[in-house]
Amino acid sequence: MSTTDNQLPLWEVFIQSKSGTPHKHAGSIHASDKNMALENARDIYTRRGEGRNIWVVLSDQIAASKTEDEAEFFDPADDKVYRHPSFYKVPDGVKNM
């Protein structure tokens, strides 16, 4: 809407809370460069030890699928029940499978 934004570029913040776990989207922040983005993300989203590692990425660099196209976008997987282990019959008495 506004054309005079001087609030610095928008970044999305992803935080890894523990070693071995995936980075999870936490929210967004404004910053002029990568270092400021990391420091702002730290100050805004990890004031109580919520993270051990942070990713930041410029918001306009993210592509996203559309929720209203959800059905058709994901339908290639809809008719492939054989991808799930429960599709298969295992003879009675077989163990550890």
Added chain:
Amino acid sequence: MKTAEEKLKDFDAYIESEEKIEPKDWMPDEYRKTMIRQLSQHAHSEVIGMQPEGNWVLRAPSLRAKKILLAKIQDEGGHGLYLYSAAETLGISRDEMIEQLHSVKAKYSSIFNYPALTWADIGAIGWLVDGAAIVNQISLQRTSYGPYSRAMVRICKEESFHQRQGYEIMTTMMNGTAEQKEMAQDAMNRWWWPSLMMFGPPDNESAHTKQSMQWKIKRESNDVLRQRFIDKTVDQAHFIGITVPDKNMKFNESTQHWEISPIDWEEFKQVISGNGPCNHKRLSHHIKVHKQGKWVREAALAFSKNQQKNKATLFTN
């Protein structure tokens, strides 16, 4: 292609099934407008709310108290930023929101137009003002707009420390000298009614409640939330021997609720229309600081551009 009417029907059904609306989803203009209004008002409240407390950082009675107060104020700033970000997902820029605040088009909570006169006010603000905010925000964790709901979950986790630190200050003072007790009681007398007004006008006079409830933007009405806060808080007041400044307040055995005297809504109207004790001070301070920060934002951007240019030169050589 679906007609506007069909889209609206789908939207209402989607909300009805307790699904969350996300930024890129289709939504009625009125929903977007309402959400922007509520989110920006909430964000502005967090940021303006730093001022009455900031007034006491340099006069905190101990290093412990000062560190706690600083941490709390930093949280409020953080909460403002989560909420501005959530509002930005709806297509309004941060600049535009700040412009609306400065031109009085956007509001913030009227509670912050009252002054923090003594150290006991810091106790009362944490206990009562944050206490009231928590009751409201717990309910808003289930709001229908995804980014707002997620911001509320995070904020609620952090706010409970705010309320406890305030209650601790009140408890300490109520266990102190006669003078300290008097200060605590005086703060209670001044903050009790404005805290109750924080929930907004009574249900039958609230302009936005009905549509907001239908779209699950608000999950519970002003009066329901206000009563929940009263019931919690009156017991906490009695526990530390502080008096609720309402002589006619009584406990209704059959409903199990505390019943209070009528609220002075005239005062509320005066304060939201700009005639509270600190309206001018709060706003002019925000405008001044925002202007002072302009060169910092510009310098940061110029620095980042130079960095990129230097990097480009490095590769071409």
